Amino acid sequence: MTRGTQHSHGSRRTPDAVRCDRLTYAFGDSRAVDGLDLAVRDGEVFGLLGPNGAGKTTAIRCITTLLPVPAGRVAVFGHDAAHDRMAVRRLLGYVPQQLSADAHLTGRENVTLFARVFDVPRRERAERVAQALAAVDLTEAADRLAGTYSGGMVRRLELAQALVSAPRLLILDEPTIGLDPIARTSVWEHITAVREATGMTVLVTTHYMDEADQYCDRVALMHRGRVRTLGTPAELRRGLAERHGSDARPTLEDLFRDVAGSGLDDQSGDFRDVRSTRRTARRLG
Ligand SMILES: Nc1ncnc2c1ncn2[C@@H]1O[C@H](COP(=O)(O)OP(=O)(O)OP(=O)(O)O)[C@@H](O)[C@H]1O
Structure with a gap:
């Protein structure tokens, strides 16, 4: 179905939700993103x-326009992230790894703040805020201070913040990190329900391979700034089984090891990576 930069539905051609062509981003001499090619189709959940x-x-920050695009090209629904930043921003909702909810405001106040920032018309604001809170099951807790919420509720509140502008593309950076299994499932069920109701595209990063397997239509495995393998979870598992000729049923975790190698601790990430991940996990734990 995918053809060139777009996929076609009969005569109608819809641009990809996200398209990165040879995206490169370096911190000093170190290339965090190194010639990344990626296409996320309209309407899919992409891991x-x-x-x-x-x-x-880093790639996600370039896609959201929080970082510039120094080399290569990034487009969101056909809008160039370098030259048409406001158009890109209007189309997306973003839940970063870092805390984006204010503990001293109520859930409703937090979401209202986002509605104002994202220019939700004043007449519609209260209704849209209530809808976003309802979509993540926070209606009853809406008027409590966010500081009293559990980790899972905070994540759902951050989802509501991102959903209040009715984005066509929702970008989630490790949405379930540090959550217990029940809270993880709940976050995913809410994402899935909103996606089914609205048809929005979801781009998500996660370290939980079981979640990627269960909830993503397609996944890409990135290593050292580039996509190393891409497909549906079933395709990737099947490909690994064929390559290794084993009767065992490989998981995405096996694929992760296969692509990224066994010396991950030595080769990938650094103190900063671990520190920031732990900080996020602790905040939500
Ligand atoms: N602000 C920064 N200054 C310097 N180097 C950075 C900065 N941000 C990221 N890096 C480096 O860029 C590389 C990619 O980091 P990035 O955070 O994009 O990876 P990631 O895949 O999101 O990792 P994680 O799974 O830990 O979140 C790493 O080597 C990291 O140390």
Whole structure:
């Protein structure tokens, strides 16, 4: 179905939700993203996987326009992230790894703040905020201070913040890190429900291979700034089984090891990567 930069539905051609062509981003001499080619189709849930330091967050920051695009090209629904930043920003909702909810405001106040920042018309604001809170099951807790929320509720509140502008593309950077299994499932169920109701595209990074397997239509495994393998979880598992000729049923975790190698601790990421991941996990734990 995919052809060139777009895929076609009969005579109608819809641009990819995200397209990166040879995207490169360096911190000093070190290339965090190194010639990344990536296409996320309109309407899919796409998982960006990879070891610490693979370049996932840096790539996402370029896609969200929080970082510039120094080399290569990034487009969101056909809008160039370097030259048409406001058009790109209007199309997306972003849940970063770092805390984006204010503990001293209520859930409703937090979401209202985002509605104002994202220019939700004043007449629609209260209704849209209530809808976003309802979509993540926070109606009852809406008027409590966010500081009293559990880790799972904070993540759902951050989802509501991102959803209030009715984005066509929702970008989530490790949305379930540090959450217990029940809270993880709950976050994913809410993402899935909103996606089914609205048809929005979801681009998510995660270190949980079981989540990628269960909830993503396609996944890409990134290593050292580039996509190393891409496909549906079933295709990737099947490919690995064929390559290794084993009767065992490989998991995405096996694929992760296969692509990224066994010396991950030595080769990938650094102190900063581990520190920031731990900080996020602790905040939500
Ligand atoms: N602000 C920064 N200054 C210097 N180097 C950075 C900075 N941000 C990221 N890097 C480096 O860029 C590389 C890619 O980091 P990035 O955070 O994009 O990886 P990641 O795949 O998101 O990792 P994680 O899974 O740990 O979140 C790493 O080597 C990291 O140390």
